[in-house]
Amino acid sequence: MSTTRPEKIRINDLHAFYGESHILHGIDMSIGQGELVTLLGRNGAGRSTTLKAIMSMVGRRTGSIVINGTETIDMPAHKIAHLGMGFCPEERGIFSSLNVEENLMLPPAVRSDGVSVEEIYEMFPNLYERRYSQGTRLSGGEQQMLALARILRTGANILLLDEITEGLAPVIVQKLAEVLMQLKGRGLTILLVEQNFRFAAPIADRHYVMEHGHIVEEVHAHELEAKTELLNTYLGV
Amino acid sequence: MATFMGINLFGLFGQLLVGLINGSFYALLSLGLAIIFGLLKIINFAQGAIYMLGAFAAYLALQYFGIGYWAALIVVPLVVGLLGVLMERFLIRPIANEDHLYSLLLTFGVALVLQGMFTHMFGSSGLSYAIPDALKGGTKLPFMYLPNYRAWIIIASLIVCVGTWWMIEKTKLGAYLRAGTENPALMQAFGINVPLMVTLTFGFGVALAGFAGVMAAPVYSVSPDMGSNILIVVFAIVVIGGMGSIGGAIITGLGMGIVEGLTKYFYPEASNTVIFLVMVIVLLIKPAGLFGKEA
Numbered sequence A: 001m002s003t004t005r006p007e008k009i010r011i012n013d014l015h016a017f018y019g020e021s022h023i024l025h026g027i028d029m030s031i032g033q034g035e036l037v038t039l040l041g042r043n044g045a046g047r048s049t050t051l052k053a054i055m056s057m058v059g060r061r062t063g064s065i066v067i068n069g070t071e072t073i074d075m076p077a078h079k080i081a082h083l084g085m086g087f088c089p090e091e092r093g094i095f096s097s098l099n100v101e102e103n104l105m106l107p108p109a110v111r112s113d114g115v116s117v118e119e120i121y122e123m124f125p126n127l128y129e130r131r132y133s134q135g136t137r138l139s140g141g142e143q144q145m146l147a148l149a150r151i152l153r154t155g156a157n158i159l160l161l162d163e164i165t166e167g168l169a170p171v172i173v174q175k176l177a178e179v180l181m182q183l184k185g186r187g188l189t190i191l192l193v194e195q196n197f198r199f200a201a202p203i204a205d206r207h208y209v210m211e212h213g214h215i216v217e218e219v220h221a222h223e224l225e226a227k228t229e230l231l232n233t234y235l236g237v
Numbered sequence B: 001m002a003t004f005m006g007i008n009l010f011g012l013f014g015q016l017l018v019g020l021i022n023g024s025f026y027a028l029l030s031l032g033l034a035i036i037f038g039l040l041k042i043i044n045f046a047q048g049a050i051y052m053l054g055a056f057a058a059y060l061a062l063q064y065f066g067i068g069y070w071a072a073l074i075v076v077p078l079v080v081g082l083l084g085v086l087m088e089r090f091l092i093r094p095i096a097n098e099d100h101l102y103s104l105l106l107t108f109g110v111a112l113v114l115q116g117m118f119t120h121m122f123g124s125s126g127l128s129y130a131i132p133d134a135l136k137g138g139t140k141l142p143f144m145y146l147p148n149y150r151a152w153i154i155i156a157s158l159i160v161c162v163g164t165w166w167m168i169e170k171t172k173l174g175a176y177l178r179a180g181t182e183n184p185a186l187m188q189a190f191g192i193n194v195p196l197m198v199t200l201t202f203g204f205g206v207a208l209a210g211f212a213g214v215m216a217a218p219v220y221s222v223s224p225d226m227g228s229n230i231l232i233v234v235f236a237i238v239v240i241g242g243m244g245s246i247g248g249a250i251i252t253g254l255g256m257g258i259v260e261g262l263t264k265y266f267y268p269e270a271s272n273t274v275i276f277l278v279m280v281i282v283l284l285i286k287p288a289g290l291f292g293k294e295a
Helices: A047-054 A077-083 A100-105 A117-123 A125-129 A140-153 A170-185 A228-235 B009-040 B047-065 B069-095 B100-122 B148-170 B172-182 B184-189 B194-216 B226-241 B246-266 B274-285
Strands: A007-018 A021-032 A036-041 A060-067 A085-088 A158-162 A189-193 A206-211 A214-220 B138-141 B144-147
Touching (some): A007 A189, A021 A060, A021 A214, A047 A060, A047 A189, A077 A085, A077 B184, A085 A140, A085 B184, A100 A117, A100 A140, A117 A125, A117 A140, A125 A140, A140 A170, A170 A189, A214 A228, B009 B144, B009 B172, B009 B194, B009 B226, B009 B246, B047 B069, B047 B100, B047 B194, B047 B226, B069 B100, B069 B194, B100 B226, B138 B148, B144 B148, B148 B172, B148 B246, B172 B184, B172 B194, B184 B194, B226 B246, B246 B274
Parallel strands (some): A036 A189, A036 A206, A158 A189
Antiparallel strands (some): A007 A021, A007 A060, A206 A214, B138 B144
């Protein structure tokens, strides 16, 4: 599937380190434009580290990460976003010293055709109502919406999303699934770290399964049924 | 002489004024420390030496280049800020990933070197710097005589402090700074050049001390140890206000100046220690400081 689309992210032999600890041991992956790909695996398998390594937020990284045709492995961290990347960290990263609107307006635009503020407030009416509240006073779900809205406004068209459904009520998880489908429909490329397989399964095109810093399996959406048992062993549910 | 319930108002207001003026300098210096601490998480022990450098720079600019007070007020903070930029880039950044104790010792070392250099060149007795002509003289108020230059110190430092507070709390640039203080790694991921921001922030915090130095030159004697004397008090004030709080640094700076002034009037013997006494009490009751966030 990915071979027919322009390649947005290509990773070869990626190793990542925090100090002396070697976390990623040679990751290879490729994601095409408009694809929604998940990274599955147990806690500590290296999924979040993979996203952070792409954004150069780890101690050290080696190998190759090509984004939109540009090699980024030696690029300063602050330049990577400007290739059209939007990162939503697991802890959401809402700034407590900024109000909702300041949080929303904070990241600089990385491309010209970002989602407008009006559109964002339409998509997430709660954020509009609470735009002058302190960012961290929002509920968990609202904070997640804000973290997502914040990178959509920048015009990022490659999204790295870390555990965005964690700890949220089912109705909000449903809302997030709708938003992701909408974004996918617009041609955005999404790499999703997800624990909630039931959330990820119906919306993703492909899944990579990680274990001990390696990618151990690649599962296409149409193979899900055949490989359910295998996935269960890996994810240990 | 005006008295009220046995209090000599003339003396009281005089000491209050002195307190406000000292407080203005405390506020400028602790504001610079708070800004630097917020983003870099380092305690800049050189802040006092840089304040001294600012006063000497104003003195030397006048002696050797004929640059007067008003020009010095702009030029000196720029030059001192530039020195700060170089200091961050070439001294502090190389050890930024080490334990903060190293940067603390480094800035302490810089302070000693600067102070030693100026003592060597100018001796330890103070030099005098004339009050600019436009601010000579004073105004007679009902209970006190208000020298114009002293009024100017209070007004100018308030403008700079409030302006800095506004810039940090109310503008987009300030939002970057506040966010960078909280989570620099995420700001990098958003595409902000955090290392550059750190360098400029350090330069700005240091420039504030340079500005305070120029302001101080006409009222305090310009001497190599003027920075180390005031810095001890400023550290106590930063502890009282709470590390990293911008508004807290300003309010505590001014407030402690007033407390010191009042003590000078009512119980002069304690005026040199009252701020440290307040510090001990605050540490016992609210260890994070009056405006600090509990960890």
